[in-house]
Amino acid sequence: MNNKNNNVVRATLRTATQVIAILAVILVTFISCGKGDNEGSVSNKDLIGTWVLESSTIDGKDSRKFIFKGKKISEWLPSMNNCNKKTKIIFTESKMIMYVYVNNCKEEIGETYYSLSNNRLKLFLNEKEFPFPFFVKVIGNKLLMSFSFDEIIDKNDPFDKELIGKTGINTFIRQ
Numbered sequence: 001m002n003n004k005n006n007n008v009v010r011a012t013l014r015t016a017t018q019v020i021a022i023l024a025v026i027l028v029t030f031i032s033c034g035k036g037d038n039e040g041s042v043s044n045k046d047l048i049g050t051w052v053l054e055s056s057t058i059d060g061k062d063s064r065k066f067i068f069k070g071k072k073i074s075e076w077l078p079s080m081n082n083c084n085k086k087t088k089i090i091f092t093e094s095k096m097i098m099y100v101y102v103n104n105c106k107e108e109i110g111e112t113y114y115s116l117s118n119n120r121l122k123l124f125l126n127e128k129e130f131p132f133p134f135f136v137k138v139i140g141n142k143l144l145m146s147f148s149f150d151e152i153i154d155k156n157d158p159f160d161k162e163l164i165g166k167t168g169i170n171t172f173i174r175q
Contacts (some may be wrong), residue, residue, distance in 0.1 A: 020134075024119060041118065041119055041120050042104055042116065042136050042137060042138050043067075043116070044091075044093055044116055046091060046138045047091040047116065047136070047138070047160060048091050048093065048142070049090070049174055049175070050089075050090050050174070050175040051088060051090075051091070051143050051172035051174055051175065052075065052086075052087070052088045052172060052173055052175055053084060053085065053086075053087035053088065053102060053170060053171070053172055054142070054171045054172060054173045055170075055171045056084065056167070056168070056169070056170050056171075057164050057169050058073075058149075058163075058167070058168050059166050059167055062070070067162075068162055068163070082105065083101035083102065083105040084100075084101065086101050086105070086107075087099060087100050087101070088103060088172075088175075089143075089172060090160040091114075093111055093127045094114070095111055095112065095113055095114065096111070096112055096113075096114045096123065097109065097110070097111045098110045098111075108151065112124055112125055112130070113127075116136070119135055119137060120134070120138055121133060121134040121135070121136045121145070122134045132147060132148075132151035132152045133147070133151075134146065134147050135147070141173055141174040142171055142172065142173055142174070143171070143172040143173075143174065144169060144170070144171055144172075145169070145170045145171075145172070146167060146168065146169045146170075147167070147168050148166075148168075149164065149165075149166045149167070149168060150164060150165065
């Protein structure tokens, strides 16, 4: 029974990691387009508030259309077609609350503590640091969260091979 629970936790964490990775791809696109805008450091005060997902990219391309194992990601995760537009993040002084929509747009809420240093956002799950950071940038009313798939995948796993060297960016709009 304990092994079954561990497998469920691993599967949930992997799904959450993939969702976050997709969001990060979106952010990378906007960061590359916005070079020179607001080059300063992001502070907690810049993040506090509600942010709604605008887009997600992998290496500058719409993440829903990215081909992974011979299929578009939107075929692997059908909820990305309509549900991801509802995705939002709420930052407080110390917590990040994420609302994601999966499996027929069913809402799932995740809450975690975070730290921010040098535009590097680190998340903590059950008091343990999440295995990879996001790089954040605020440009006007947009929050860009980028990440490298290299930091979250097993490079020896043939399942993940197509993501090696790819960057994800998620772009959010302040509400």
